Amino acid sequence: NNVAVYYGQGSNQPRLKHFCEQTTSDIINIGFINQFPKHVGDFPGSNFANQCDGSFFPGTELLSGCHQIWQDIPSCKAAGKTILLSIGGGTATAQSIPDEATAVWFADFLWYSFGPYNSAISSLGWTEELAGLAFPRPFLTSSVDGFDFDIEYNGGVGYAAMINRLRWHFTKSPEQTYYISGAPQCPIPDAQLGDAIANSHFDFIWVQWYNTGGCSAADWVHGTGKFNFDDWVGVIEKSANPNAKLFIGLPASKDAANAGFYLTPKEVKPLVKTYMDKHPKHFGGVMLWEATAGDNNIIDGSTYTEHIKDILYD
């Protein structure tokens, strides 16, 4: 079982390698690409909080000075971590896919800009004169192992087409495994990712079993509502990838989610044990929002993230 954490939106977060030097997390989602292209040829925008130097590729909202992320990704991979780039996140306004052509363009942009570096297609020293001729490299020569979809608004159509296009790119690089993951909210069907999960191949689904009352992990612990892991197993078995792994998404500290959704490790343990045992085929582990919050949440001398890792491995 794996621990997946989000990185990139933590307050006063340390650099990425701080988390790659720890054994606790296996998958790190770097968030976010939070502005989506409005049409073919338009650039997405990014935000990684304190982690870049505030410079952008000219004429875009795409950060160009994320030197620490560039430097740290290779050591993260050497430490056996899977590094995914997360698309979406909490800013509502700029997330939507207007049409199929833009979905394909967005997928191509992500692949050529953040996937395996190909000097024939992408330029390390991208300038505006190269617009339309070459893709930029926000993490320079470093590349990610796949893409996470944290689509919280305006979802629906477009994401299946985007993911199927990314999967096509993956087939052209058989020497390495690439992944697609998603972070739906717990109500079924998820308005934003339900169509994509049904019609395109996900490897991991980490449901945000927080911030939505009635189906949350806190509901299970408090005997309220209906925690719906079983129902999500049904969604996955009917999806484009019935073998996708299902992770329990949890807040890593009290202030990492809306009030009432944080669970202590003691509260988490029976929940994880129950569903790990009940669904051995589909249970993938735990996802935490988010890395820095978990690192700063020290309980009995261990971080929250360490406690979660111990629960999975005990």
Ligand SMILES: CNC(=O)NC(=N)Nc1ccccc1
């Ligand atoms: C996987 N994405 C998230 O977990 N997003 C998220 N937690 N957003 C948020 C919503 C309310 C309070 C704090 C964070």
